[in-house]
Amino acid sequence: MTVVSLACVAVLLATAVVGMAAGRHPAGRPLVYGLGLVATVVAFGSAVAAMVAPPAAASEVVLPLGLPWLGAHFRIDALSAFFLAVVNLGAAFACLYGLGYGRHEEAPHRVLPFLPAFLAGMNLVVMAADAFGFLLSWEFMSLASWALVLAHHRDPENGHAGYVYLVMASFGTLALLLTLGLLAGPDGGYAFAAMRGVEREAGMATLVLVLALIGAGSKAGLVPLHVWLPLAHPAAPSHVSALMSGVMTKVAIYGFVRIVFDLLGPSPWWSGMVVLAIGGASAVLGVLYALMQTDLKRLLAYSTIENVGIVFVALGLALAFRSNGMALAAALAFTAALLHVLNHSLFKSLLFFGAGAVLSATHERNVERLGGLIHRMPATSALFLVGCVAISALPPLNGFVSEWLAFQAVLQSPELPQWGLRIMVPAVGGLLALAAALAGACFVRAFGITFLGRPRSAAAEAAHEVDRLSIAAMAGLGVLCLLAGILPGTLIDALAPAAELAVGGRMPAQQAVDWLTIVPIAESRSSYNGLLVFLFIAASASLAVLAIHRFASRAVRRAPAWDCGFPVPSPDTQYTAGSFAQPIRRVFASMAFRARERVEMPPPGDPRPARLTVEMHDPVWDWLYAPVAAAVGWIADRMNRLQFLTIRRYLGMVFLSLVGLLMVIALWP
């Protein structure tokens, strides 16, 4: 398996070279995306095969690359097999979408070489089994995606996004470097196999956990390290945005899981509390940010922060249960996390593809200038709707299943012995419910303003349906969203080996339960059957339609809109995205973002228009990043003087620092 996956990576790297050579040629696009599609499909198949039948422990491949005394270790176990499957599934759909969507690309030579390299990087991170290879692939993945963010580099916004992304990515990698360095210890056991099972002091474990949370969390988009994400993800071409939001954040989650659950070994009980708090905050703040956005792709990027938060809440629960030896509950929480990883990669890719379709049809990302697209882009809008229902955690689609499992895991927590956790978990459960409800509002707004109503601009009025390959990619993801929603038992069983590896327990086998129901603990406690719920809804809706059309009236008359007797023809009288969010802004954002509304009402007789201004502050930016940036600027100003000293002073300083360093060496115990 490992060899097949590595061969696919080699093909992807070769495709990157092809992309470099044929970037400007019209045949470059089908060639690159076609090769990428084949490679990722094969890699996906190999990953699924490794999930179904996990390879033996000794199936490690060592290539003579990297550090001479170490080599590059690659290994696929149950955990990496799952993440490989997620990565390559998302990648395959992105390639399929790119085949059609790439036609609209203005600068293909800036996309084609880097996209396969990005895919190869993500694959390598998940397969790497030593610290050196892991960090190298991580950096490769970051840089390739950075190049893709800057594909349209003449846009000043994108330049800023690329800069912030580069800074945050370097910062994250630094944290990961320290994490893995601490895990390797002074003897330099850089292979993952050597890191496992080493006894570590509590202080060391704490440090590793915090650094891993910073390093992997900054890439995954956890609050407060998320600032780069809503800038960088939307800046890239849409299929790359889908990859970054749907897939790369999952690679970051993999990094966290690998380090904290696998390499670090047992962790203190309150480590779960830290992860829970950060996850809960990310979930609620992410969706609140998303509700305030008018840029469709940025809205989706913020909603990624929410979903990553949900995953981290479930991971925090798993950590808390594991450190208290509750293997079954830990397996439940961990499975919920992994299932949400898969589900989010499906519906977020679907939504980004939809946003890309809207962008290519209207050249517009601002939802305030869209509207009525359901008439002109019927397939895209129906599939986007599927994604909206799935991400809002509504049955019978897949988003609901993973959130349902997370709630079931929350309900296992009264058995936890520590008071801190017992008080915290229900509060975080409430935050999770709040995030789910706000996500519903967010996606009603996103879909309603973009696709429903009347067109708000000429571009929206002249939109046309996108090409068939793009629709095929979206339709494939939509079908998978439905399948994962109605047949979750199969997925839960497939995740059991990964859960066993990470938390040492597994959920009861769902294969044995009748009617494809899922039963997390026992049937008397809770069960859910997505298939039956789906069939019941379909049956009762068709029954209602049939009965009414047969026995009552089926006449339809088209008439002007009623609008309570005062229809206004101008589409400007519709509700806008801003007005839709206003009640929620008043309720939640006045506290979270210090949102203030100011109304300027001219006195009677004054013909100036009245004006409503809304002012919002990002607390994270104001309180964390702005002071840090100011401090860096201040220090740089002070240090600037060092540039203009005389040679005598420089020599004196060199001498003094030499003496200082020698003193340190002399006094070091």
Next chain:
Amino acid sequence: MALILDLLVQGAQMAVVLLLAPLLTGFVRKIKARLQRRRGASVLQPYRDLARLLRKEAVVAENASWLFRAAPYLMVAATWVAAALVPTFATGLIFSWSADLIAIIALLGSARFFLALAGMDVGTSFGGIGASREMMIASLAEPAMLLIVFTLALTAGSTQLATIAELFTRPEVGLRVSLGLALVALVMVAIAENGRIPIDNPATHLELTMVHEAMVLEYSGRHLAMIELAASLKLLLYVSLIAALFVPWGLALPGTGGGAYAVGLVTYLAKLAVGGVLLAVFETSIAKMRVFRVPEFLGAALMLGLLGTLLLFVSRSL
């Protein structure tokens, strides 16, 4: 044979909720009218309204999409399925394990999702204002409801409604502070979710704070009938839910004979009547609140739910 019987009981439950829902709405209206010293329409008026609407042609706005026409059916289906899973006269029905209480709440969420989208479909300002406010109310009511579910689930050790209802019929559950808090919170959420006074006024079409009626302003004919039916079903669902959880006595347990079902049906009707009278009295004795007072009302429900859950985390016996 047992399977056929079980299926029959499940079918009877689906039919009962569908047939009784308009009656409950009519009953509440009648009681309210009597309390206001009006004579009021007959309790059967909702049935007549539905029949009239069904016979009429549907007038659909020129720029309405397929979603506008599909949403009423999806709403009714999701609400009906949810209502059929709540124990009414009997518990432990054959399909009751296919969705637990969390899933029932989420099914209602699906219905609301489509209604809000349908409100925005024609592109009028009324539809938008209704959808926007409905989602704001839902964003507070849903977490409150889930915290109530946590309270109940932690007491009963299960999120299955049938199991919870069965357990609560036993005397050892007794009076608990957390359940009291959950009851108050659940009533508040139920009032908000059904758009009753003081949150929304189901009897008006022209008021600045209207929510539900603003969303459905463009509907007519059979589509409007479906939406009214879904609203009635939702009211019935919440009354049944409160009855099944807090006054579960009289519910026919699985495996008991036809007599138990008859007793269950009679007590269920009595519970609905009591619930309807209480709702009418409450609605008559309170004034509608401004829409931006609603968050405070629902915030209180949220806090009560959280308090109930926390109490149970502190001690299982509270």
